[in-house]
Structure formats: C-alpha cells, structure tokens
Amino acid sequence: MAGYFYRRCVKCGKKYIIDKHIRNCSCSAEGLLPFQYPEVNWDNYPDPKYKDSVWRFHEILPLRDLENAIELGIKKVPLIKCKNIAQAFGLTEVYVKMDSMQPTETFKDREAFMTFSRLKEMGYNELVGASTGDSGISHCRGAGISGMGLHMFVPNNARARWEELYNRLISSNGKVNYDCVQLHYSGVTFDEAIAAAYDFARKMDLPLEYWFYNQIRIEGMKTMGLEVLEDLGRIPDWYVQGLGSGTGIFSFWKGCMEVYGQSPNLGGIQPAGCAPMVLASRGLVDGTVGTRVVPVLDTYVLGIGIPKIFESYPHLCRIGVTFEDVFEGGKKTELKEFPRLLELFHADGIPHGKAGLESLAALAGVEKLAQKGLIGPEQTVVIGCTGRMRLDVPELEKELE
Ligand SMILES: [Zn+2]
Known part of the structure; x- marks a missing residue:
C-alpha cells in the first residue's frame, strides 16, 4: 500500500512512525533511521500512471499522500x-x-524532490541547508519551484564558485522566483558554515537538511x-x-x-x-x-x-x-x-x-x-x-x- 512506511533504528531496532524531521534515534548519535516499507504493492511498481517521472517509484518512497508530491522534473537519464x-x-x-x-x-537534484515533498507533507514550509555547491544549488532550485523558504549557509571559501553556480541557476529559468531563498555566507570553511546552520536551525526550530543522516x-x-x-x-x-x-x-x-x-x-x-x-x-x-x-x-x-x-x-x-x-x-x-x-x-x-x-x-x-x-x-x-x-x-x- 503506497504511503505506509516507518523508520527503524539500525542500532536498537526502535520503530518511529512520527511525522517529524528527526536526524537519529534517541539511543545514540549513530542510530541511523532508514525508512522501511513493509506493505509494498509490487504490482503497482513502477506505477505506469506516472510515466517517466520519479514518482513512478512511489511504492518505496516516503510520502504518505501523493497529493504532496512536488515535481522537480527529475529525468530518467541514460x-x-x-x-x-x-x-x-x-x-x-x-x-x-x-x-x-x-x-x-x-544527481543532487534527486535529493531535492524528495526532501521538499516530504518536508511539505510534514507541515514544514521552511528549511535550513548548508552547502559549498551542487547539493545547495539543487535545493535552491527545489525551493524556487515549490515556493518553500530555504536558508542556505555557504562558507566563504566556496563563495566565488557558489555565486557562479547560483547566478547560472537563477538565469536558467526566468519564470522561477528565488525570493524564497536566503543566502547566509557564514564562516570560512564548510565545517563553520554547518555549525552556523545548525545553530540557526535550532534557534528557529526548522529542519536542517544536510548529508548522510x-x-x-x-x-x-x-x-x-x-x-x-x-x-x-x-x-x-x-x-x-x-x-x-x-x-x-x-x-x-x-x-x-x-x-x-x-x-x-x-x-x-x-x-x-x-x-x-x-x-x-x-x-x-x-x-x-x-x-x-x-x-x-x-x-x-x-x-x-x-x-x-x-x-x-x-x-x-x-x-x-x-x-x-x-x-x-x-x-x-x-x-x-x-x-x-x-x-x-x-x-x-x-x-x-x-x-x-x-x-x-x-x-x-x-x-x-x-x-x-x-x-x-x-x-x-x-x-x-x-x-x-x-x-x-x-x-x-x-x-x-
Ligand atoms: Zn536506536
């Protein structure tokens, strides 16, 4: 059945069904919480209704209601x-x-379509990110298309490259409005930018969208x-x-x-x-x-x-x-x-x-x-x-x- 999933800790096995953005299990910082799909309807996988859109895989994607799906035009590539x-x-x-x-x-565009869709479904309309380039650009595009607010923290040692990529993004499609993106050039190194993003997210009670966890x-x-x-x-x-x-x-x-x-x-x-x-x-x-x-x-x-x-x-x-x-x-x-x-x-x-x-x-x-x-x-x-x-x-x- 599409839409039924939970998260289970790889360390202690605790099951989470809550609709909240959480990084790891309460048992430990290493308690990774992968999504699990116990009731997949394989007859509906991939779902032909969605043609070549990535949403054809919805049976094993973490979205409860496909009404919340944000389409970012992720292509089936050769x-x-x-x-x-x-x-x-x-x-x-x-x-x-x-x-x-x-x-x-x-390939970071693939992260963005899921992140924005699921966060929107959980009731968030703003998020925080940290990046030196590719991943951040994908998420800025996701914010522009979905209209969700994004605070993006970029370290100053990556600023020149970031600006080049970001300018290219905003000039690539004049119909998308990027006013919902707020750039924060923060710290020198990526570690410093991440620390600033982490503090900001905690203070504002916003989800921090970043890396492996x-x-x-x-x-x-x-x-x-x-x-x-x-x-x-x-x-x-x-x-x-x-x-x-x-x-x-x-x-x-x-x-x-x-x-x-x-x-x-x-x-x-x-x-x-x-x-x-x-x-x-x-x-x-x-x-x-x-x-x-x-x-x-x-x-x-x-x-x-x-x-x-x-x-x-x-x-x-x-x-x-x-x-x-x-x-x-x-x-x-x-x-x-x-x-x-x-x-x-x-x-x-x-x-x-x-x-x-x-x-x-x-x-x-x-x-x-x-x-x-x-x-x-x-x-x-x-x-x-x-x-x-x-x-x-x-x-x-x-x-x-
Ligand atoms: Zn655990």
Whole structure:
C-alpha cells in the first residue's frame, strides 16, 4: 500500500512512525533511521500512471499522500553501455549512469524532490541547508519551484564558485522566483558554515537538511539505482562511485535490497590525495567518526574531498563497501590521468562537459579493481556519473578542451 512506511533504528531496532524531521534515534548519535516499507504493492511498481517521472517509484518512497508530491522534473537519464571502457579494462559489461544530465547537472537534484515533498507533507514550509555547491544549488532550485523558504549557509571559501553556480541557476529559468531563498555566507570553511546552520536551525526550530543522516535525501537519491535496476532488469555485480559522504552508494544499495533483496558489490573510490575512509579501512588511521585524518588535501577532486572520517563510515562498512583509492601521487598524477580517462568516456559517447572529476575517479577505481581481480572479467559494472565538470580547476581547462 503506497504511503505506509516507518523508520527503524539500525542500532536498537526502535520503530518511529512520527511525522517529524528527526536526524537519529534517541539511543545514540549513530542510530541511523532508514525508512522501511513493509506493505509494498509490487504490482503497482513502477506505477505506469506516472510515466517517466520519479514518482513512478512511489511504492518505496516516503510520502504518505501523493497529493504532496512536488515535481522537480527529475529525468530518467541514460544508462550508457561502454564498449571501449570494457575492452580497455578487460571487462565485458560496463555501464555509466548519466546523472549529470539532471536539471542542475548533478544527481543532487534527486535529493531535492524528495526532501521538499516530504518536508511539505510534514507541515514544514521552511528549511535550513548548508552547502559549498551542487547539493545547495539543487535545493535552491527545489525551493524556487515549490515556493518553500530555504536558508542556505555557504562558507566563504566556496563563495566565488557558489555565486557562479547560483547566478547560472537563477538565469536558467526566468519564470522561477528565488525570493524564497536566503543566502547566509557564514564562516570560512564548510565545517563553520554547518555549525552556523545548525545553530540557526535550532534557534528557529526548522529542519536542517544536510548529508548522510537525512534519510529523506537518501530515499530521493535511491531513484537513480531504481532506474538502473529498471533498465538492467537485475542487480549489477558491481556499483562503483566516487565516495564523498556516501549517500549515493548507500542509497543504491538500499534500492537493490528493497527490490531484489540482494546487494551488489559496492566500490567507493576516493582520490589518494584525500582518502580518509580508504586509510581507515586499511587500519592506517583512526576510524573514529569526526577525526580529521588528511591534514593537507592533494587533489582536484574536491566534490568528494572530505578530509575527515565522515559519519557515514560505520554504515558503509556495515553494508560491505570496498574502499579503494586512485591517483596515487595526488594532483600531479591526476593531471596526467584525467585526459586519458576523459578520452575513454568520450569514446563511449559520454558528452563533453558531462563527466565530472568524481566520475573520472570512479572510472579509475573500476580500472584498479579490475586489475586487482576484484571485479571479474565477466561481471557487470555500473559507474555512477554523478555530476558536472567542476569549473574551478583552471590548471585543467586547457587539458580538457
Ligand atoms: Zn536506536
């Protein structure tokens, strides 16, 4: 039955049916509360009434009443079969899921449609966010279209890039009014902006929409995996993605578990110049959540460059993610490797400007996992192409033209 779901703590098993925005279980800060759907009508999945809209998956999305569904125009994007990449890596079947073709050119748009719909359903008409770019832009677009108020906290070290992306957003569709978005440039680093957003949300009693523990966002992101399953008609042997906070990988896993009751192998790829979870998985650094383990970042892949052990880490371990690093030698190696990897993408028809650096890291990760024999030659691999080419790498522009 559409609309029936609850949340259950992964630590103590406590069940939550309340319609309130909560981050974690009362038992502990690590008490993640994923959504559970005990009464799915699989005959109605996907629901043909919704055609290609992501709402066709509503049987396993957290909305009680579809009247509250906000349509942000999330598209069904291509799953491209990559013969050249497969051949180059000694594999048979490699696919790339093109989420860089979403409205704001990143897979973060999938988080926004679910977040705004569910928060609206719970009676909120305002929320707080913190971002350095992609995710924040997706949420600003969601606010503009839904008319809900959004307080977005942006750190000053990301201000130039933010302004460029934001100006592009507001000029992309003159019919959408962004007066409901209030930008707060706060602090220097992302951590400082988050702290300010947290205080503000608490003071104003508003939901803070941010990263891994927001399970509404995970559910929206899950639709990327559901589309892959729809196209393949089965789970792939591997899903590989650049690993920042891990929402993409976690949500892909969750979709597979819900539809097929089975998990693919999961590859989480970080650039060696900032690979805290890889180091922790090898026992080389302390894996305690919150510990900063990378003093200086040596990577251009900043979209996934989180220098500390992120709160998702224990949960990614729990679902069996294989952590791998690429571009050993840092920025120098990246500059050498990016053009070759990009060439591989282009040879398989992935358009110029539609494969971001995070996706290049994922591609390099597939190559490494295949070389190590972890991905077998007959196995099916899906790579998540999660976002646009970042614009703030001037050293690369010439190389990538
Ligand atoms: Zn609990």
